[in-house]
Amino acid sequence: MYRTQLIKQHQQRLLKIKSFSTTNRNLKFSEIPLAPPDKILGITEAYINDSNPKKINLGVGAYRDNSGKPIIFPSVKKAEEILLKKETEKEYTPIIGSKNFQSIVKNFIFNNSNKDSNGKQLIDDGRIVTSQTISGTGSLRVIADFLNRFYTNKKILVPKPTWANHVAVFNDAGLKPEFYNYYETSVNDLDFNNLKKSLESQPDGSIVLLHACCHNPTGMDLTNEQWDEVLQIIQDKKFFPLVDMAYQGFASGKPYQDIELIRKLTKLANENKIPTFALCQSFAKNMGLYGERTGSISIITPSKEESKAIESQLKKLIRPIYSSPPIHGSKIVEVIFDEQTGLLQEWLSDLDKVVGRLNDVRQKLYDNLDKSNYNWDHLLKQRGMFVYTGLKPEQVKKLRDDYSVYATDDGRFSISGINDNNVEYLANAINEVIQG
Template identity: 90%
Template sequence: KFGEIPLAPPDKILGITEAFINDSNPKKINLGVGAYRDNLGKPIIFPSVKEAEKVLLQKENEKEYTPIIGSKKFQNIVKNFIFNNSGKDANGKQLIDDGRIVTSQTISGTGSLRVIADFLNRFYSNKKILVPKPTWANHVAVFNDAGLQPEFYSYYETSKNDLDFANLKKSLESQPDGSIVLLHACCHNPTGMDLTNEQWDQVLQIIENKKFFPLVDMAYQGFASGKPYEDIELIRKLTKLANENKIPTFALCQSFAKNMGLYGERTGSISIITPSAQDSKAIESQLKKLIRPIYSSPPIHGSKIVEVIFDESTGLLPQWLSELDQVVGRLNTVRQKLYDNLDKSNYNWDHLLKQRGMFVYTGLSPEQVQTLRNEYSVYATDDGRFSISGINDGNVEYLANAINEVIKK
């Protein structure tokens, strides 16, 4: 009955912004949500995106529904962007040419995760999905709601502020064959710590041996190196293994929210690598059947922006890549500035410089995070994750000082 519906707790990440808004301290800093801010603390629209919107304003002459899985043009852009960078990734190209990749536009990365989770729940033999500990909180919520059974594998050792690779391997090896395993492509959320190429090789060997189904989440492509084409080493390894039929199938969730700043446009994709072109036909048809009764078809504005940016005649692709590089450059600068201003006499902060992407995973306790919030109006999630785009020249010293005071207590 409606009168008996219990109150749900606020979202662990988005709830932080609500508390931040209600704080009247002029020095307050929001390090909660992972969305980019410039050096003045303001959200941005990439100039290349604005240009693309101008093109659309002039040329767009319909707002028709796009097909259930998005336009062919968008699908092909995504396939080539991720699996066949400028024709240079022979393995990805082979999979595309062989008709072994089914791509659908989705409602950003979250929608992509939900669609593949629903799909796996419907068609995959195994419901267990292994996720790193820790992982983005919404992963667990999405998989649970889709009827899968998330379970953690070791990933990070908070007491050492470092990856726990030995236990990562052990915990994967102890799992039943055929489980689904979630991998963060780069800029692991929340820790910012990724596996090295050699470590990926070892993990992929376990995945091959145990016949796991890899599900890759790539929300931060470009944020590790500043260059999207350099951040897809894991995908390159997987496409090679798929061609060799060692890991014949996997799926990839991708989003333009962060790297093109299209957060609210909800523009992303799911790609499923299948054993054969014939399987692709069936899988694509089932994907349509699954999506149609949920939201029928995806929104078009964001995907049209992507289409214009990738249209060579506009010249916007190199512009976007250079703007993305600048965004990542600023994040690296504030990461370094925060590090420089932290008191290292009694506390080791070196892990901050090993982490990549939008976050630093400080290792501060929930109590210390609370103190930062209550006494300094510094808002971060309870796990000690700081979204560093909230840091800028105007507040980095205040922030570092607040942290220095809190760890003295």
């Protein structure tokens, strides 16, 4: 009897194994293809494995000081010291972040800290819905998911070129990215006439992605007059503007000077000429809060009543993804903007120094480049953390193979990786590649 019982148990185990095997026939791990490495992270990995003492990493878009080291802003360090002393809990924040953080973002960006009556009017009228998100990428994904659910036209127009992850985020969210002309590589300059023509040719009601400042990867921004022309097209075509603002402050060193596009949009929203738009924003760069993943999304709505519904849908959307955002970075932002700490002006000074160093090294690179075979004037027109060199993929490869200089294949250099110790070596390597 005992032997019979053992046989039955063994047969039951075999049935379970057979059942598991049958139900998982569609899950064949051996057939899952190897995904290609992320282009920028792959560059960093190759850089790390390079033994050349003169190697230079120009791929990653994170700030480095003149010694090539990452930094923590002094104002951020002081904010963390204040937090250490006064913080009493690590409770979850609400789904869309704390009310204080939301208020800071609205006032800082849309009201320009009490300098923009149009932005203040939108805030007072309850027409801005702001949610804390997981930095800039998280805010882009949240708004893309939101638009996929509630916006009829799924086409989103993105500049060519644009940050590579834009297309990936929008595709994964169910939107349909399509490029509009932005930059002409043959002359290393903005292709403004074709930019306008390509937007005018698109269907009414499309979503259009705009870089607020320090266009990534080209560093070429529209002038105020050019923005007026583009915004007129957006009005005529009834586009929905989606603004990505990852580098506020990196154009001029002063955050309030880098948001002219936002000022124009808030004015048009008040006049109901462009009644709705969305803004994705991050403190990753301008506060150095990269790993803290601190950003926001703001949606400008037609009315206070519609804001309530939109806020409720943002909560419903975010809840099953990550439930609520991380708190440490947002608390740092709150401390810096707290008038009692006196850290706001110190942070603005820290940021201005960072941008000043980037501008200095941009000039030094330009000064050391050979102008006899190549026109490098476009480097001085570009703004922000990057230079879009115009180098061809094979030239970038030669820089990598022969000189251990690592950059993306499109010739985008993160100039924070350049400093007084390597700028001449880099310029000489570029000169050799251009001549070769």
